[in-house]
Amino acid sequence: MTALQQTTEVVDPVPGAGAPHLPGQPELVQLLTPEGERVEHPDYALDVSDDELRGLYRDLALVRRWDVEATALQRQGELGIWASLLGQEAAQVGAGRALAPDDMAFPTYREHGVAWTRGVDPLHVISLFRGVDQGGWDPVATHFNLYTVVIGAQTLHATGYAMGLQRDGAESATLAFLGDGATSQGEVNEAMIWAATFAAPVVFFCQNNQYAISVPIERQSRVPLYQRAAGFGFPGVRVDGNDVLAVLAVTRAALAAAREGSGPTFIEAFTYRMGAHTTSDDPTRYRLASELEEWKLRDPIARLKAHLSRAGIADADFFASVDAEGDELAARIRQGTVEMPDPAGTEIFDHVYAEQTPELARQREEFVAYHASFEGEGH
Amino acid sequence: MTALQQTTEVVDPVPGAGAPHLPGQPELVQLLTPEGERVEHPDYALDVSDDELRGLYRDLALVRRWDVEATALQRQGELGIWASLLGQEAAQVGAGRALAPDDMAFPTYREHGVAWTRGVDPLHVISLFRGVDQGGWDPVATHFNLYTVVIGAQTLHATGYAMGLQRDGAESATLAFLGDGATSQGEVNEAMIWAATFAAPVVFFCQNNQYAISVPIERQSRVPLYQRAAGFGFPGVRVDGNDVLAVLAVTRAALAAAREGSGPTFIEAFTYRMGAHTTSDDPTRYRLASELEEWKLRDPIARLKAHLSRAGIADADFFASVDAEGDELAARIRQGTVEMPDPAGTEIFDHVYAEQTPELARQREEFVAYHASFEGEGH
Amino acid sequence: MAETLTIGKALNLGLRKAMEDDAKVVLMGEDIGKLGGVFRITDGLQKDFGEARVVDTPLAEAGILGTAVGLAMRGYRPVCEIQFDGFVFPAYNQIVTQVAKIHARSKGRLQMPIVIRIPFGGGIGAVEHHSESPEAYFAHTAGLKVVAVSTPADAYWGIQQAIAAPDPIVFLEPKRRYWEKGAVDTDTAPGPLFGSRVVRGGDDVTVLAYGPMVKTALQAAEAAAEEGRSLEVIDLRTVSPLDLDPVFDSVRRTGRCVVVHEAPVTLGLGAEIAARVTETCFHSLEAPVLRVGGYDTPYPPSKLEEEYLPDLDRVLDAVDRSLGF
Amino acid sequence: MAETLTIGKALNLGLRKAMEDDAKVVLMGEDIGKLGGVFRITDGLQKDFGEARVVDTPLAEAGILGTAVGLAMRGYRPVCEIQFDGFVFPAYNQIVTQVAKIHARSKGRLQMPIVIRIPFGGGIGAVEHHSESPEAYFAHTAGLKVVAVSTPADAYWGIQQAIAAPDPIVFLEPKRRYWEKGAVDTDTAPGPLFGSRVVRGGDDVTVLAYGPMVKTALQAAEAAAEEGRSLEVIDLRTVSPLDLDPVFDSVRRTGRCVVVHEAPVTLGLGAEIAARVTETCFHSLEAPVLRVGGYDTPYPPSKLEEEYLPDLDRVLDAVDRSLGF
């Protein structure tokens, strides 16, 4: 079964009762049950308008639509690879929507949902996976850093940027994304140590999607990940990562604390990677179908949909309009992808340095001359 | 004031009342007060004979004597540098004496006291600081690894060795030494993650001597270091590092737990570097004399001496005999140092590989021929 | 026995053989267990040898190499898989300051029989950090040895030879050639691990390559032959130590030499080889040693990798320039 | 104004000037605050500029470089001190995969004006890891620039030029020459950062060096002169990019070239220079470019460093060999 097929199954059904709660997790912050029921949490009140709720639904649905389209494009040979966020939409949209405009986000390679909330054009993300560039968006204008593929490296960048915010007296914070696997990297732990030492306004947002490619979370930690933070001297909290409201509330609170000078927070968004690690991966080698089935019942989009329907916040027309918007988005992504021009060969040389070196200028010239020598030869 | 002068002041006085306890540290394990009074701890009973107590005193005194002599040798130009353990004798001897013969210790560059307990010849440590070799002892025979100068790297070696012990079904453990500064290194945190994940029989023994060269502990952690371990899912304990009995008891317990398969423990031995970081350092630039004065009152050797005297376990003859032994040791170290032959130049080439490469063999030949060409020239 | 195997499968079988032969061999890496590695090189090994010998590690390369050091001290022979070339750098400190130096530090009392397997090089259409050629970093590091295989037979035998060797070895696997097939004689090794090999005789220009570029060099030789030019192709096989005696012999005959690798030219292996060949064959050279390699830039996005990577045409271009001197 | 300064003091004053000129300059490193660094290069700066601009960091080199990246993204100009050459490797991943690549990754939208100060080289009688010459690792890394100063004037001006430059620069300080004095004109820079310089004219052999070896090369030239041999000495000053035009000019005249550095010869800078000089000056060369460097071994214990390090005699020996061709 492809990720694409899984998706269609997952989005639609309104989850019944019987959707299992996450076992034995009293510490898990939840504001929306898997059945779509709104619950309160003593520490995390969330004031959210109906408009905002519909907006969150729209985000989730469009991001998934984008993801499905990208997976399809990869299957058809238009992308080299795609890292699907299937199942993690709520964690990403919740976190992204918690950001203030001047906050700066530092994604991994899977935060398409956060990119969406920062106004990054999906085609600028697609271009990376198509091999056209390393990400086509402007990280300064969007306040959304380029993707970082080396696991964990960006957590230090987020911490350093936060130290810059402190020096500027800016009332902003940074949001560093990382995976469960990333928590084992030395650099990630250093980032937490630095953040604690300097009380830097950075929030570490860890999507624990239960796997680092094939390796289950148990191999990275024998205690819940959110507990790591206490060892470094700052708060850690575990939130239901498939509950967009809880994620929004918890991330907002952590960012607010950071901006106020209370230092870092570690958020563990407990979620599940419903698709493969990337389109190159084959999850049947390392996990049981039953596990996926169980998690489908906690689907983040179905959950919000159920809530909106039951609470009368959105009706069939609304859902249909979002679907239609999704189709348009998908069409735009598809067309934009297949029409995306290849980069010029000279791009190889043009951005290595801010001040070009004579040697590289020479190599560029040779390159141009060499390729010109083939012209008319049918090469 | 040189480290040497400090020493003589510190060893002798029997600490009176008024020696300040460490402030606000209910969690600190102590079996001997700074005044030399034996106290009990609910979790750490220690069964120790009078013979053993005298033996520990002898260890502490001789190790300090060695250290003082090495500092003097450095001042006289016989050593390139010396990293003094002044003030940390109890932490090191207590930890070293907790090891079983087959346990393996992984020191930093300051664990001369542990080296002593492993039967390493002081001259084999001295040779490193003289620039003759990188440590002259046999790490396999002594079960004491060579010094590791790159901060923290050895903690991973200790963890890997412990994983080897597991595979061998050996009932042994490893003891990884590290400093307070080292806790900030990514590799050290990785070592703790690996140890936790694999329940490896390794004990992390951190001598928190309050400084990483000039940088105070507050820059490395805003909470007590022993709390770090809980974040990784294993126990952490803070012990009075100037109390050799407490260190012995706590380390023994942790090693026993490791051997029994309970996995790692992190021990923070709370102590103080009474000398300079090394003979190249000038601590007056970064810390107040008053701080040192306060810590002198917690001197680890004076403390045990007071206990032995008051409890009638050792008399003046005993102390005199240890002093005499110390003088002999110092004389042997001095003579051995000044008479230590320089290494042969060809040593440069002879141990790079187990299987020599043709290129390096060629370089060696050239080297020999080149130096031979000067012979008789007075070079 | 002669079998036809891909390089990937030959590595898999070679690892299996090494594990059967020596119970101290332990494989470590990310996703090497149930998944069998992202390239399936360790496929089936955890199932047959268990989790203690095929270890899915935490996601931490320094941890992989650092614990391998400890295991080696305890008498094990760790074989570490780095998932992609670009992810070896978190382990760099352990490799350069520990793995490479412990034998010398201990005056030979501690051996470090560690193999660091790295699928290296480009050409697979991957994203950033998945296509690099870091061999020069390791070849410049005393205490390490570095080999690069180019055929299934060398893969099968080379991995076994590397595991059996007493020194730490960076074992480079040409990832874009994993699926290429060739004959493997499983009874007899094709030669020692640290030896280069003339893989095609010729008289006009000596072309040197290793790993994925050997095939490219052979293709160039084929094409050149059609134009009446005779290239001698040498598969270096060992990157450190270099085995240049066959190269010197060849260059003394041809008077011309071209070195090909994917790594950036500046301070790539071609630099060292050019320096040594020139020093040794100075009076035989009719042209300077020319280098064909990656440009001095980060590895580009995959749509540009064909332009970046040396190919048949760029090798022939260098051959022309050499002959033009 | 002309002053006589040590290299160490010149660096200290240069840093101070840079901090005065640009409030975005932030120094980061271990023990650089109250202690002023183990070599006192940052002496007094924390006192005058405060803890926010002279940051005593946690003991974590990856952290230093990784947070520097973030600070640079926020518009700061971090100047990172690595305490000793041998301790740069924990930061290697950040340097090679991030610092060096972010400008290209972002197509120039993100600049990385980071200076990585490293006291490098041997000769101070230190223990392991305190005497290394890691420059080739960085010079092989596209996206970085690498300079090595050899005089107080270059130290004073070079550090300011490096801080003002938009690209990441590994700034190598010849630690054993920190205490050597020279004249510094604090009004006029002695030249651009990325330029080599003929420091002694000569006709017989061209000798190239950088950092601590410049003095050694000059001593050799002095000694050679007494025997009637005229060496031209060029201080390369910039290791990446190399500025070889003056070298080519010189070698075309002398026909002979010797490169000197402390780093191991194999894949050291000498390899690249030999390759380029040979390629460019092939028909002028009367001898192969010869290299004098450290042996291909770990840096030895200090009692052996005199034997390990290139000195006047080894340079002269290479000059003799060059002239013997």
Ligand SMILES: Cc1ncc(C[n+]2csc(CCOP(=O)(O)OP(=O)(O)O)c2C)c(N)n1
């Ligand atoms: C330093 C490094 N090592 C290895 C890899 C290869 N790799 C890519 S993704 C991945 C797993 C990441 O797991 P996790 O942090 O949980 O994030 P997720 O993919 O689940 O979102 C690995 C090992 C890498 N990108 N970087």
Ligand SMILES: Cc1ncc(C[n+]2csc(CCOP(=O)(O)OP(=O)(O)O)c2C)c(N)n1
């Ligand atoms: C990776 C690395 N960085 C820097 C250094 C330089 N250095 C040597 S000792 C030291 C401080 C170590 O402090 P700590 O871990 O507390 O141990 P202590 O010296 O106090 O025993 C530093 C920074 C080093 N040896 N290794």
Ligand SMILES: [Mg+2]
């Ligand atoms: Mg994950």
Ligand SMILES: [Mg+2]
């Ligand atoms: Mg300390």
